[in-house]
Amino acid sequence: xxxxxxDPNFKIETSFDGPxxxxxxxxQDPFRVYGLYDYKHHFxxxxxxxxxxxxxxxxxxxxxxxxxxxxxxxKTDSPVIAIKTTYPGSYLMxxxxxxxxxxxxxxxxxxSQYNFLKMFVPPVEAKGAYDxxxxxxxxxxxxLTIHFPLYYRVDALYIGLKKGSVLLAAPPYKHQKPxxxxxxxxxxxxxxxxxxxxxxxxxxxxxxxxxxxxxxxxSGKGEDAICDWMxxxxxxxxxxDYDANAPTVEHLKATHYRLYRKIRDAHPDIPYILLSxxxxxxxxxxxxxxxxxxxxTYEKAKAEGDKNVYFxxxxxxxxxxxxxxxxxxxxxxxxxxxxxxxxxxxxxIQTIPNWN
Amino acid sequence: MDTxxxxxxxxxxxxxxxxxxxxxxxxxxxxKAPFRVYGLHDYQNQFVFRRVPAAVAxxxxxxxxxxxxxxxxxxxxxKTNSPYIALKTVQNGRGAMPHMPxxxxxxxxxxxxxxGQYTYxxxxxxxxHMTDGYENIFYCNRTDLRDYTLNFPLYHGVNALYIGLHKESVLxxxDRYIHEKPxxxxxxxxxxxxxxxxxxxxxxxxxxxxxxxxxxxxxxxxNGKGEKxxxxxxxxxxxxxxxxDYDFNAPTAEHLEATHKPLYETIRTAHPDIPYIILSxxxxxxxxxxxxxxxxxxxxxYVDARAAGDKNVYFxxxxxxxxxxxxxxxxxxxxxxxxxxxxxxxxxxxRVIKHLDW
Numbered sequence: 001x002x003x004x005x006x007d008p009n010f011k012i013e014t015s016f017d018g019p020x021x022x023x024x025x026x027x028q029d030p031f032r033v034y035g036l037y038d039y040k041h042h043f044x045x046x047x048x049x050x051x052x053x054x055x056x057x058x059x060x061x062x063x064x065x066x067x068x069x070x071x072x073x074x075k076t077d078s079p080v081i082a083i084k085t086t087y088p089g090s091y092l093m094x095x096x097x098x099x100x101x102x103x104x105x106x107x108x109x110x111x112s113q114y115n116f117l118k119m120f121v122p123p124v125e126a127k128g129a130y131d132x133x134x135x136x137x138x139x140x141x142x143x144l145t146i147h148f149p150l151y152y153r154v155d156a157l158y159i160g161l162k163k164g165s166v167l168l169a170a171p172p173y174k175h176q177k178p179x180x181x182x183x184x185x186x187x188x189x190x191x192x193x194x195x196x197x198x199x200x201x202x203x204x205x206x207x208x209x210x211x212x213x214x215x216x217x218x219s220g221k222g223e224d225a226i227c228d229w230m231x232x233x234x235x236x237x238x239x240x241d242y243d244a245n246a247p248t249v250e251h252l253k254a255t256h257y258r259l260y261r262k263i264r265d266a267h268p269d270i271p272y273i274l275l276s277x278x279x280x281x282x283x284x285x286x287x288x289x290x291x292x293x294x295x296x297t298y299e300k301a302k303a304e305g306d307k308n309v310y311f312x313x314x315x316x317x318x319x320x321x322x323x324x325x326x327x328x329x330x331x332x333x334x335x336x337x338x339x340x341x342x343x344x345x346x347x348x349i350q351t352i353p354n355w356n
Numbered sequence: 357m358d359t360x361x362x363x364x365x366x367x368x369x370x371x372x373x374x375x376x377x378x379x380x381x382x383x384x385x386x387x388k389a390p391f392r393v394y395g396l397h398d399y400q401n402q403f404v405f406r407r408v409p410a411a412v413a414x415x416x417x418x419x420x421x422x423x424x425x426x427x428x429x430x431x432x433x434x435k436t437n438s439p440y441i442a443l444k445t446v447q448n449g450r451g452a453m454p455h456m457p458x459x460x461x462x463x464x465x466x467x468x469x470x471x472g473q474y475t476y477x478x479x480x481x482x483x484x485h486m487t488d489g490y491e492n493i494f495y496c497n498r499t500d501l502r503d504y505t506l507n508f509p510l511y512h513g514v515n516a517l518y519i520g521l522h523k524e525s526v527l528x529x530x531d532r533y534i535h536e537k538p539x540x541x542x543x544x545x546x547x548x549x550x551x552x553x554x555x556x557x558x559x560x561x562x563x564x565x566x567x568x569x570x571x572x573x574x575x576x577x578x579n580g581k582g583e584k585x586x587x588x589x590x591x592x593x594x595x596x597x598x599x600x601d602y603d604f605n606a607p608t609a610e611h612l613e614a615t616h617k618p619l620y621e622t623i624r625t626a627h628p629d630i631p632y633i634i635l636s637x638x639x640x641x642x643x644x645x646x647x648x649x650x651x652x653x654x655x656x657x658y659v660d661a662r663a664a665g666d667k668n669v670y671f672x673x674x675x676x677x678x679x680x681x682x683x684x685x686x687x688x689x690x691x692x693x694x695x696x697x698x699x700x701x702x703x704x705x706x707r708v709i710k711h712l713d714w
Contacts (some may be wrong), residue, residue, distance in 0.1 A: 094458040094481045097551065099688055103454075107684075116684035124452045154472040191457065193551065193695075202685070285468075323697050324476040326564070328459050328553040335694035336557075337683045 014131040014160070017060055021082055021160035026072040030169035031159070034210050035069035035178070036148070044087070044155040046147070047072060047214065052229040056139030059219030060226060068188045069181075069200060069213025070148030072157065073170035077141045081106060082133040083120050087153055090125045095328045096191035098122045101151035104133055105196045107205070109143040109170075114205040117144075119194055133160070137277035143170050148193035150188060151217070175209035175236050175355075182230060182259070183241030187215025188276065191332040199333075207355060209236065212244035215290035220245045222255030237352075238263045239345075242274045243314075257297045260309075264301070268307065271352045274298050276314035278332050278341060282323070310348050317341045372695070374520070376442055382523040383444065385516070386432045390529040394570050395429035395538070396508070404515045405430060405508070407574060408589065415585040420576055428548045429560060429573025430508030431519065434529030437501045441466065442520030443480045444491040450482065451512030455688045456551035458482045461511035465556045467565065469503040469531065474565040479554050481637045484507075503515060503531050507555035511577070518576050535569035535596050535714065542590060542619070543601030546638065547575025551692040559693075562702035566707060569596065571646065575629075580605040582615030584622075591626035596714050598623050599632060599705075600657075603637040603674070610651040614684045620669075624661075629668065634658050636674035638701060640683055640690055670708050677701045 014021075026033055033039040037046050046053075046064045053064035083104055093101050106118040120132030148154055161167060181187050181200055189198040200211050214220075214230065222241055230238075235312055240259060246252035264272060276294045280287045291314070298311040318326040318333075319340045326337030333341060349355050374383070386393055393399040397406050406413075408424035443464060451462040459465075462482040467474045480492040496502070508514055521527060541547050541560055549558035560571050574580075574590065580602050590598075600619060606612035624632060636654045651674065658671035678686040678693075679700045686697030693701060 092452060092458075092484045094463075094484050095479070096411050097453065097455050097457045097460075097688070099455040110599040114684075115404055116687070117689065119455070119689040121454050126456050191553065193455070193553065197694065197696075199686055202682075248575070276608075322699065323561075325557055325695055327476075327696075328457065329479045329481060330476070334557065334696075335685055335688075336696040336699050339682065 014082065016131070016133050020163040021080070022163050023158045023160045025086050026157045026159060026166070030167060031072050031074045032169060034071045034073065035212050036067060039045065040221065044153050046293045047212070048226070048229060052225055055225035056222065056223045057219055060216050063188070063219055065153040066151050066188065067148035067154045068150045068215060070154070071210060072146050073144065074159070075141055075143050075168040075170050076161050076165050077139050078161035078165035079136050080160070080162050081118070081134060081144065082130065082131065082156045083146065084131040084160065086129045086155045087126065089127060091152055092124065093151065095153065095332060096128070097193055098124055099194045100189065100192045102126055102133070102149045103194060105194045106147065107145045107196060112208065114145070116196060145170070147201060150192060150195050150198065151190065173208050173210045175207060177234055177236035178212045179203065179209040179237040179239060180212045180214060180230060180233055180235045180239055181212045181239045182220060183214055184220045184326035185217035186244060186295070186333060187220065187241040188213065188217050189215065190217060191328045191334060192306050194337055197335040197338055199282050199342040199345060202339065203345060203349065206342070206346055207349060210223045212291070214242065218245055222246065227259045227262045228342065231262045235267065235270060237271045237273065238267070239273045239275065243290050243294055244277045244280060244291065249293060252290055252293045256293050257300060260297050260301060264306065266329070267328050272301070272306070272309045273345070273348060274309065274311045275317070278314045278317035278333060278337065279327060280314060282315050311343060314349055317344050320342070357710060362494055373667055374444060374491055376491060378440065378442065378493070378520070380523045381442055382522045383518040383520045384527070386520055391432050391434050391519070392529055393432065394431045395572050396427060404513060406457070407572070412585055412589040416583045417579065419579045420586070423548070423576040423579055425513040425547065426511050427508035428510045428558070428575060428618065429498060429516045429571055430514070430574050431591040432506045432519070434519070435501055435503050435506065435528040435530055436525055437499050438519050438521035438525035439497060440493055440522065441493045441504065442491065442493040443506070443705060444518040444520065445489040445513060445514055447489045447514055450484070450486040451509070451672065453511060453551070456511060458484065459554045460549065460552045462509045462712065463554065464509065465507050465554045467505045467507070467556060469505065474505065474567070477535055497531065505530065506608060507561060510552060510555050510558060511550060524661065533568050533570045535567060537594055537596035538570040538572045539563065539599060540572045540574060540590060540595045541563055541578060541599045541601055542574045544575055544580045544604040545577035545599040546604065546693060547580065548573065548577050549575065550577060551688045551694065552698055553695050557695040557698055559698040559702040559705065562699060563705060563709065566702070567601050575601065582606060582619050584618070587619045587622040591622045595627065595630060597633065597709070597712065598627065599633045599635065601637070603650055603654060606650070609653060612650055613653045616653055620657050624666065625644040631670065632714060633664070633670045633672065633705070633708060635672050635677070637699060638677040638686070638693060639675040639696065640678065640687055642675045670676045672704060672708060676677055679704070
């Protein structure tokens with residue numbers, strides 16, 4: 001499809017003087033958005049139905065709008081890729097840069113390999129919108145993935161391509177059914193420097209798998225409402241990264257196995273991977289009660305005959321050497337920490353039939 | 357002889373306003389002994405912390421005057437058995453950047469050294485709305501004597517820094533480094549630590565902990581241009597090793613050619629016997645380096661030095677700095693390293709440094 005034949009009936013103002021661009025909303029075909037819920041019908045983008053979020057907690061309702069795990073995929077031969085996004089005003093975190101919380105980054109898939117092409121660096125003070133442009137000389141067909149921000153709301157996203165270029169749908173993932181991740185701020189991607197450096201983004205590229213990020217900063221507490229909804233999702237794997245936000249050991253005890261049971265009842269055959277926190281148990285013995293709950297879920301599942309359940313101890317997630325470099329604040333992984341988590345998780349995923 | 361100092365016997369004759377609710381807390385200015393500040397120039401006599409003498413910075417250029425006030429590489433070392441470590445800073449503004457968090461640009465982080473091993477303890481996170489500094493307290497719940505290193509922010513200025521300890525605790529000087537003569541690093545924004553998530557994750561910070569060595573970070577974001585005024589001043593420093601991480605900010609290849617080898621010669625003339633390590637820029641896409649004119653210029657400095665009989669000069673091509681696999685993880689914006697990128701740079705450099713005779 002030659003995009004000059006389409007009618008982009010909206011005017012996009014940008015900060016750069018560029019070539020003659022044609023703008024498209026990513027909600028329209030042939031773009032395809034992954035990791036966000038019913039994206040064609042939601043403004044702003046959301047990760048889960050708002051009634052489910054509302055029934056879960058005020059925190060999850062707020063965080064439903066943070067676009068962690070969102071991606072848009074398409075193919076084009078345009079040498080320039082511009083983005084324009086509209087979102088609310090300024091939002092700055094002290095331990096995560098705007099590139100991670102508010103920014104989009106771009107990868108190209110060549111063969112089976114994804115390459116990082118561009119960080120569309122947002123301004124420190126976002127004032128309702130930002131834009132960015134990737135310029136290359138290449139008029140070859142490119143298979144592109146753009147990641148959405150991890151900790152911010154996105155009202156709309158437009159892609160600008162050089163007038164006259166070809167725009168096509170990207171090929172589907174090898175694992176088109178998503179891996180669903182449930183958990184805390186770490187799950188949500190805090191504090192990656194950019195969206196492409198979360199652990200899920202690595203896994204998605206290495207295994208060419210779709211995913212849905214249901215990490216909720218401070219608010220992943222295993223409530224019935226969200227667990228029931230997650231169980232209804234079509235998925236190829238479930239990763240329970242849930243322990244950091246449970247307020248007490250008793251709370252975790254009451255919710256952790258229950259989450260497993262709900263997902264397993266709905267999906268008898270998918271791999272179910274249990275993680276414990278990478279930081280909660282390494283420094284002290286103070287939190288070992290939480291860890292015991294996770295181990296108990298695992299043991300009980302095994303005892304019940306589940307042969308497709310896996311457990312990775314949090315202390316293994318950062319590897320063996322120089323673990324100190326893995327967090328920004330003792331609690332939240334940085335890019336080094338996320339990379340190590342992804343490597344450890346990949347070790348387990350590789351042992352699963354159809355995933356090696 | 358017990359050289360330790362009970363801080364209750366010291367008169368803290370300055371008033372620090374603080375919201376920290378600790379009755380027994382006493383504030384100390386790190387410019388005074390027994391604290392010892394590393395990596396910052398003449399810190400006891402400067403009104404604001406700085407990396408370069410004001411006259412040298414001025415002679416080098418206006419941007420460098422501002423950047424010389426960024427405290428990259430600054431550290432304060434001390435020992436205490438206080439059950440908590442409080443911190444209070446005086447800073448101008450907040451130093452927010454789009455691709456580097458405040459934890460890296462404007463904040464301090466703390467390490468403890470125990471039996472030769474440094475362990476990360478705490479990031480004193482600067483608040484998002486910081487206007488003139490911040491304060492924070494770290495409860496360690498320990499009363500044994502600890503050897504601490506507190507790293508200064510990478511991309512922001514610090515006018516004053518106070519450490520708050522329990523008044524009945526011991527305060528003493530930190531251990532000396534094994535290599536007390538600093539490694540001097542000269543270069544760009546990458547050298548300065550952009551975009552580490554916190555100061556302790558800059559590549560120099562890793563090297564400093566692994567080898568227990570002092571260092572001076574003379575990376576100047578966008579402004580490491582090999583100026584003669586800077587080179588002459590650097591040559592005057594007492595140092596153990598020099599690392600030339602100078603490539604990126606030379607405005608043209610011609611400029612680099614006119615300044616890269618002269619920098620080597622200036623340092624080498626003043627320090628005939630120290631190891632001189634040359635880096636070219638860390639390169640995300642490996643193949644481009646072969647055709648990179650800058651890389652060729654930098655390599656020529658090395659080749660010429662070896663040919664002239666210098667046996668203590670080393671060269672690490674930039675395309676080796678990020679290792680072999682998953683190099684994409686190494687930058688935030690295809691240029692500036694992430695914590696993973698800096699860690700890999702440090703690992704690659706450590707392979708050279710561990711063989712040095714120093």
